[in-house]
Amino acid sequence: MSKDLVFYSHPWTRGRGVHVFLEELGVPYAYRTIDIAGGEHKEAEYLSINPMGKLPTLQHGDLIITESAAIYAYLADRFAPGRYAPLLEDPARAKYLRALFFSAGTLEYALFDRFLGRTVEGERARMAIGYGALDTTLEALELLIGEGPYVLGEQLSAADFALGAQLEWTVMAKVTELGPKALALREKMRERESFQRAKEAGRALLAELQSAR
Template sequence: MAADLTFYTNPQSRGRIVRWMLEEVGEPYETVVLDYASTMKAPDYLAINPMGKVPAIRHGDAVVTEAAAICAYLADAFPEKGLAPPLGDKARAPYFRWLFFAAGPVEAAVTNKALEVSFPPEKKAFVGYGSFDETMDALERAIAPGPYVCGEAFTAADVYVGSQIGFGMMFGSIPKRPGFEAYFGRLMSRPAALRAREIDDALAPMPQAKPAQA
C-alpha cells in the first residue's frame, strides 16, 4: 500500500496542506522531497507535473496536482475515512462551495494583496473575487456557524480552507480576525494536523513570518 501512494513535496511549500490531508486519511504513503532548484525541474518530475511545482501525488496510475484537487481526490479515494460528505448528503454543497472558494477567490485575492496589485474601481467587474475585503467577509461568514465548514463534521474542505487561513495569518496576508483565529485553532488541535506539522518541521522549518505591512 505504501508504494501505491506517493507524495511529492517540499516542506516549505503548499505541500504542507497535502501532508496534513494524508495524515487525516491515515493510509501509508511514500514521501519524495524535491528541491526547488534541481529535482523539481528535472525531467522525471516534469513528467508528473509539467509545471515543475509541488505538491503532487501518484495513487496507482493516477496523478493529481493542485492542493485543493488532491484534498478532494483523497477524500473520495478513501470514503471510509469520512472526509467528504457522501453522495446525496446536502453537506456536499458547502463542502465543494467553500473548498473551491478558498482555491479560487481567496487565493487570488490574497496573492494580489501580497503583490500590491490594485485595480481601478471601473475594472472591479473583471476581477473574480470583487475585492479583498469582500472576499475576507465571505470567508468569515462561511466558517462562522462552525465548528467546521460543513457544520459539525470535519472534512477535507477544512484542511484546505484552514490552511489558507493559517498561512495567510502567518505571513500577514490575511487579517487575524477573531473568527479566523478560533477556527484555525480548532483545526490545529487535531492529532493529524499536529503530526503533519511535526513531520514537515523536522524536514525543514518554515521561514519566520514577516510582519504585515500597514
C-alpha cells in the same frame, strides 16, 4: 492500493495542508521531497509527472493528481467517503464543494494579490478578476464558516483542511487581518494531532535537505 500513494511536495509549498490531511487520513504514503531550492521541480524527471513543475503532486498507482483542491477531493472521496467528504446524495456536499474550491480559487487569489502588493483599481477591473475585493472575500469567508466550528458545523471535512492551510499561511506571513470565525477555524485545525505530526515531519524533511547539500 493506498500503499502506492506517493506525495511529491516540499514543506514550504501548498503541499503543507495536503500533508496534514494525509496524516489525518492515516493511510500509508511515501513523501517524496522535491528540492525546490535546487531546482528539482524544473528537472525532466519531475516535469514528466507534473509538466507545470508545481507542488504538490499526488501519485496513486498509475494515477496522477495535481492541484491542491483536486488532491484534497480525491483523497477524501477515495479513502474516507462520507467521513471527510459528504456523499454525492448528501445535501451538505454542495457547501463542502463550495468551500473547498473557494479556498483554492477566490480566497487564495485575493490573499496572494495582497501579499504581492498588487492592487486593483476601478469597478470594472474588480468585476473582471475572480474575487472583486479582499474585504468582500474575507466577509464571504466568515459567512461560509457560519456558526462553526467547521464549515459543515460539527462535521470536519477536507474543506476545513484546505481553508486551514490558507489561514495558517495568512497569519504566519502577516498577509492581512482575519475575521474572528476564520481565526477560530485556524486554531481548531492547529489543535489536531495530524497538524502537529505534519509540522514535525516537515522540520525533519527540511533538515534532511540541508544535510544533503
